[in-house]
Amino acid sequence: SNREEKEKVAEKIASMVTDNDIIGVGSGSTAYLALLKIAERIRNEQLHIRAIPTSQEIKMACAKLGIPLTSLLEHKPNWTFDGADEIDFSHNMIKGRGGAMFKEKLLISSSPRTFIIADSSKMVSKLGSRFPVPVEIFPDALVHVDQALQSLSPVEIKLRMAQGKDGPVITENGNLILDVRFDNIPDNLENAIKSITGVIESGLFMHYEVLILSSEEL
Numbered sequence: 001s002n003r004e005e006k007e008k009v010a011e012k013i014a015s016m017v018t019d020n021d022i023i024g025v026g027s028g029s030t031a032y033l034a035l036l037k038i039a040e041r042i043r044n045e046q047l048h049i050r051a052i053p054t055s056q057e058i059k060m061a062c063a064k065l066g067i068p069l070t071s072l073l074e075h076k077p078n079w080t081f082d083g084a085d086e087i088d089f090s091h092n093m094i095k096g097r098g099g100a101m102f103k104e105k106l107l108i109s110s111s112p113r114t115f116i117i118a119d120s121s122k123m124v125s126k127l128g129s130r131f132p133v134p135v136e137i138f139p140d141a142l143v144h145v146d147q148a149l150q151s152l153s154p155v156e157i158k159l160r161m162a163q164g165k166d167g168p169v170i171t172e173n174g175n176l177i178l179d180v181r182f183d184n185i186p187d188n189l190e191n192a193i194k195s196i197t198g199v200i201e202s203g204l205f206m207h208y209e210v211l212i213l214s215s216e217e218l
């Protein structure tokens, strides 16, 4: 089942932790589960690690679990683990369902090695078949970015609305998120989106050096 698959890949990540590691910790439920298992190992084996969180949720979880925190200003991570929403055969990914893709992409770009933990439901033959591409934008650039995105022939552009408050989601960087659905995702789409002034980051990860840990291989 989905739950069992998540447990398996989370356990695999926890088994990879070594003493004095500086670890980039991705966001989402799979990474969270791996963090819980890492905390268990730290307790049982008195390991000393430091975590670089990619969201407030992970930061609070580390604090609660007694996992010391650090930042990219103080340390380069030895390695990073993170989840994903879609992964295709070339290991291209869509991330950002959880809205943390700015810091996730920063951690992945700063890490010598990144392990993506995913259950089989994340594997797709065609990128974009299930999830929109989240695009984080500077709030006042909304109209400009929306117009510029039209030239990339999206199927739909939707401003991500908040649940716990009226109005749009405001990211932890103070920005808005557009969820942009595409029929076809060409290789240069990540750069094309990023080149629009007012775009802060997108959840499209094309040709990143990542190692996929999916339950099928374990």
Ligand code: DER
Pocket: 026, 027, 028, 029, 030, 031, 082, 083, 084, 085, 094, 095, 096, 097, 098, 099, 100, 101, 104
């Ligand atoms: O938002 C993100 O990028 C997360 O990594 C997300 O894509 C994975 O979340 P999940 O593990 O809860 O599916």
